[in-house]
Amino acid sequence: MIGSELWGLIGISVLETLYMTLLSTFFAYLIGLPLGLALVATAPRGIRPAKWLNRSLGFLVNVLRSVPFLILLVLVMPITRAIVGTTIGTNATVVPLVLAAAPFVARMVESSIQEVGSGVIEAAQSMGASPMQIICKVLVPEAKPSLMVGSAIAVTTILGYSAMAGFVGGGGLGTIAINYGYHRGETPPMLVTVVILVLLVQFFQECGMGLAKKLDKRNR
């Protein structure tokens, strides 16, 4: 039912999906991690309160988070074209993926960092640590296990988003599923891509959780 040519296509799509997902996750963290840290640090009871900065960042994150991904994908096409030079293919999909995932990552980071006990922060302050030292040497290392769990959730969410990009020629497994399953009405290729997506999600989730558990020095 599925010819060797199609299997080859599916194989390439898996690689494309992984490429989009991992590259987007990387850039999403590049933006989302500092953004999340800034949200915690500038909060009213944070280590460097800044009311208006905190509110502005929070508002920006909420706006980006409230646009459904498929709409965002279309909405940012001019930006995508400006950066990548085209609006189709895997590289073009990375732009909206990053824009959608970065604020999501920021919120995940924010909640992980908030789990760090205030006592530890107070102890660091009493030793004369600066806000930057507290962030780099206390908050991030102490929240590492929770950040790992968050990144597993982020990767799997971005993987799901990347499949949606198939509708507008984004490449990867999503494109196979849409082209064969939706446009041609062929169920088997679509089912295969779904199974592969499920396995990928499972893989990333398990890896992330396992790593988080291994890194955590609290449960020994």
Added chain:
Amino acid sequence: MGAEEPIISLENVEKTYSGRQGDITALDKINLSIMRGEIFGIIGLSGAGKSTLVRCMNLLERPTSGKVWIDGRELTGMPGGQLRRERRKISMIFQQFNLLQQRTALENVAFPLQISGLPKRAAAEQAKGLLQTVGLEARAHAYPAQLSGGQQQRVAIARALATEPKVLLCDEATSALDPTMTRSILHLLRDINRQLGITIVMITHEMAVAEEICQRIAVLDQSQVAELGTVREVFAHPKSDIAKRLLFPGGNAPRPSAGNRCYRIVFDGSSSYEPVVADLILRCKTPVNILFADMQNLDGQAVGQMIVQVPDGADTRRNMLDFLGQRGLQVEEVPADDWI
């Protein structure tokens, strides 16, 4: 202890929090001087403002008004960077230890050295020596989760000593520990005070802790200093209601039979440690009922107090009071109602 020179001075320190139901006063015009090299206790019930007071000493809490001086420098009004450098002279340990959970004992001790700019290897080397000081060199590579509460507090003390502080602030440092661990931590703190000359400020709600190692104490009540003096003074002659309440945590005294009178015998260290009460009973051939006793043998001197219930009969009573007077003990009658 040098009574000459204060290392910490608080001048009219006030702290108010604005809450939903208006302002809440946590500290109300506190004036306090802590002398170089002493162990100073701040005691009070929870909510009296102790924790806020100690956090005003290193400006973890900024006083709403008033001035804080440490070692001749005014902390209030210092810019952030300078304040952070100044804080390295004032270390702090906490009830919940507040160790970094993802770092080993050694890495925790090295932490303040690293943030003060020491290279990693030098910091680790110095941390090793500090763990030795607190007797934990064998557990250097253990994570806090693998250590007992007492061991965690030792790591916290080693970490606090790393920056060679002049003052060590202890916020209920023994309240989460069992009595044995409490004692060993208190002994460690006393050794640190004696050997390194570090001034120690102890926050506690337990009179016994203050009594064990403090030289002077301030009793805090309703955001104010209710009483201040040497441990012996406050202990022997508590003036404020709150000090009396902390000294005799009420409610557990047995009920005296009607008509009897109660006396408080104060052992202020001038009498030797001998069985005074047993002698009293043998001499007067009349039993007394001990309602409350809190005694310690400090270097062969009896320190503490006892509430005894003395039977009716003016002659017997006079005999007993005379006997106690001859032993150099202070005796005062206390209302029997307090002990019911």
